[in-house]
Amino acid sequence: MRQFNILSVLLLALVMGCNEPKKKTVEEETEARLPAGAFPEYSGDLMIVPGKSIDKVFLGQDMSEVFKILGNPSDGDAAMGKSWGIWYLRDSTDTKKGELSVYSSYKNNSMSTKDVKQIVVSATNYRTDKGLRIGVSLDEIKAVFPDVKKAAVYLNTAKKDSLVVYDAENEGIAFDVRNKGDHFFTTAITVHPKNVSVNSTYLTIHPGWDKIQ
Template identity: 30%
Template structure:
């Protein structure tokens, strides 16, 4: 009887040892899995949602100003322009603040039922405004081309500030143009109607040599 009890005790001892080893091994596997999951989650890009007041949307808007919006509506939003020039149903309005410029080119269909003056092109020089992927004034041309690979040189002008050539790159289909200085940094962004060149706003501002 004593021999049987000893054998049972030994068997129970072996069982407990195997059980503890198994639990320790499983715990080690779980610990190894945890950092792996953390690493994968860290690799996922963080989505940035810009405020609508900051967004540049090609072919549509810059900030809260939209293409086809009436001039009256724009003036309510931005206030009276610091300068304006109108002729033959077209108007260029300009705002200057903190060394930054906002230029809006308006047009209206004279003789039509709706002769409302509406936004045709919008140009800004402030880095406050950004595209979906973060491109803004100050971005390098290679960064811009990553988001807009279809950009092509549309023209150039001599900057009245630096007296150096500024190059205009335009993505005609999307409706957005970028101006770059001699160091290939962006100094201005224009949003225009898709498949319509942005030369009107530039010709109103500078003597532009179009490609």
């Protein structure tokens, strides 16, 4: 009887050991398949790396991998083989906290797959290693990137408001800046390839705004 009990315990341990990897695989697959617009909930600061990445999305990344991480986009636009995917960022109470947008186009002439060309974020829990994030002033941007230059100006006639894009082209980062009471503050940050203008996209990511410069 004692030998039988020992054998039973060993068999049970073996079965549980075999089932554990399978359980882990199912959990990983479930995490990778997020429903439309259900951006993963994160806590803490998420990194913006000029010329490289925003959190887990990086320049040159295959869009199939982006969809595994973010799920299907909440909104977007597409034309001529180029597209914007827009994900709404929400907190634990399902309150919208900003957007993460990814600009993509075909990798090569085979026109079979697309990769990431630009990434834009407008949520306060994303920052660079120098602390630049949404809401910082134009002076703070210039202190970190003294060579930043005005790249575009947009006008919203209905709101009687203007938006200026400042680009540190050599570093691969740009900032959407608006004016409120003589205070210029950042509303979005774009990561793009170094030494390539932020204006190199075919589609604009500023719906409701008319480019005047």
